[in-house]
Amino acid sequence: MLNCSDFLEGYSDFRDGLLPAARYREFERHAETCDACARYHRVIGGGVEAFRSLPDVEPSEDFEWRLRHRLLLLEEEQQRQASGSGASAAVTIGIALAIGASAWLPALRARQAVVRLPPVVALAPAERSVIGNPFPSAPPLPAPTLLLPAPRFIDEPLLPPVSRPGDLHLYTTLSTYPSTR
Amino acid sequence: MAHASVVVRAPVSSEPQRDALKDLDDSSVVAAFLAGEKRAFTELAERYQTRLLNFVYRTTGDRERAEDLVQETFIRVYRHLHRFDQSKKFSTWVYTIASNLAKNELRNRSRNPLVLFQAIKKNWDSDQRPLEWEDNTYRPDDLYRKRHLKQIVDAAVKDLPEHHRAVFVLREMEGKSYEEIAEITGCNLGTVKSRLNRARNNFAQRIAPLLD
Numbered sequence: 001m002l003n004c005s006d007f008l009e010g011y012s013d014f015r016d017g018l019l020p021a022a023r024y025r026e027f028e029r030h031a032e033t034c035d036a037c038a039r040y041h042r043v044i045g046g047g048v049e050a051f052r053s054l055p056d057v058e059p060s061e062d063f064e065w066r067l068r069h070r071l072l073l074l075e076e077e078q079q080r081q082a083s084g085s086g087a088s089a090a091v092t093i094g095i096a097l098a099i100g101a102s103a104w105l106p107a108l109r110a111r112q113a114v115v116r117l118p119p120v121v122a123l124a125p126a127e128r129s130v131i132g133n134p135f136p137s138a139p140p141l142p143a144p145t146l147l148l149p150a151p152r153f154i155d156e157p158l159l160p161p162v163s164r165p166g167d168l169h170l171y172t173t174l175s176t177y178p179s180t181r
Numbered sequence: 182m183a184h185a186s187v188v189v190r191a192p193v194s195s196e197p198q199r200d201a202l203k204d205l206d207d208s209s210v211v212a213a214f215l216a217g218e219k220r221a222f223t224e225l226a227e228r229y230q231t232r233l234l235n236f237v238y239r240t241t242g243d244r245e246r247a248e249d250l251v252q253e254t255f256i257r258v259y260r261h262l263h264r265f266d267q268s269k270k271f272s273t274w275v276y277t278i279a280s281n282l283a284k285n286e287l288r289n290r291s292r293n294p295l296v297l298f299q300a301i302k303k304n305w306d307s308d309q310r311p312l313e314w315e316d317n318t319y320r321p322d323d324l325y326r327k328r329h330l331k332q333i334v335d336a337a338v339k340d341l342p343e344h345h346r347a348v349f350v351l352r353e354m355e356g357k358s359y360e361e362i363a364e365i366t367g368c369n370l371g372t373v374k375s376r377l378n379r380a381r382n383n384f385a386q387r388i389a390p391l392l393d
Contacts, residue, residue: 004314005312008312008313008314008378008382009312009378011378011381011382012374012377012378012381013374015381016352016359018359036314036315037314039389040314040385042392043385043388043389043392044381044384044385046388046392047334047337047384047385047388047392048353050330050331050334050388051334051335051338051353051354052353052354053331054331054334054335056231056235057231057234057235057238057244057247058231058234059230059231059234059248059251060248063230063248063251063252064226064230066252067226067230067252067255068223070252070256071222071255071256071259074256074259074260
């Protein structure tokens with residue numbers, strides 16, 4: 001059995017005819033027997049009727065004129081954009097062609113100079129070395145390897161190096177910044 | 182300015198074409214406009230300007246602003262009509278644009294923290310309070326009722342929370358289906374039903390003293 005709370009909850013479906021037939025009849029029966037819900041139904045019906053009978057708000061006299069004017073401005077803007085984009089594309093293509101032509105023009109115009117160079121004489125390498133030592137008097141350099149001890153860094157500014165073989169000297173310079181005083 | 186002189190009416194010889202457009206349904210008029218018939222847009226504007234103005238006015242409560250928003254609606258329609266999915270209803274699309282503009286307008290108005298707080302509180306109260314109905318035995322006399330009913334009804338609709346008001350106006354004044362209202366307001370069907378039921382309940386509470 002439908003009570004008043006159910007009636008209020010489902011009222012919109014009832015009013016808009018969205019209930020299945022059997023359920024709709026339950027709502028109708030409830031409205032026939034319950035004065036409060038019957039009045040609710042009447043009040044909403046009457047209120048909506050009054051709402052629909054409110055006078056329409058009419059657009060002002062210059063509404064259409066203003067709209068046409070705005071549409072015209074819009075059309076002009078669209079045309080400007082369309083022609084502007086076409087013109088700018090043409091200008092871009094023109095500039096690209098000019099740059100291309102200016103880059104190729106010297107190559108097309110310049111005659112190639114013919115230069116006579118002295119003959120190149122190559123000597124045969126020494127027999128024992130394939131690569132050859134560029135400093136034959138210096139002792140041979142040790143081959144770099146990861147197995148040797150790591151190089152030591154000695155911070156000895158402006159002193160003559162006293163070094164042992166394998167030392168790596170790091171010279172630092174103390175800069176004197178100009179005084180702000 | 183050059184613009185002032187170019188607002189011209191269509192020549193008299195085109196009136197039969199205008200009449201022909203009047204006989205077409207919305208989708209055919211839209212198709213005519215997209216095919217290059219500029220007068221078709223005027224036809225669409227004439228069909229919808231008063232309806233949209235009333236909808237936006239009832240939603241925002243501001244007559245002048247409503248007119249501006251309807252103008253903006255038509256500008257957007259003109260700009261984006263080529264993107265409109267012609268398998269859908271034009272009226273739903275145009276109402277959706279107008280509804281969004283009205284919603285933005287109300288949102289901008291509620292930027293004031295106090296207004297925002299009051300709006301949130303009102304919305305929350307309207308959504309959360311149980312549906313109720315009290316059989317008021319007071320009956321006004323006929324003269325009083327006739328004089329004030331329309332005023333009270335107008336005020337009652339304006340006083341609905343904005344998300345209820347839009348749904349109520351779309352259903353009761355524009356006669357939109359639940360599905361259309363859902364599309365226009367961007368809500369699901371359940372929300373539309375619930376808001377409409379609450380809006381009706383709220384409306385009934387306010388106008389009951391004036392109705393038998």
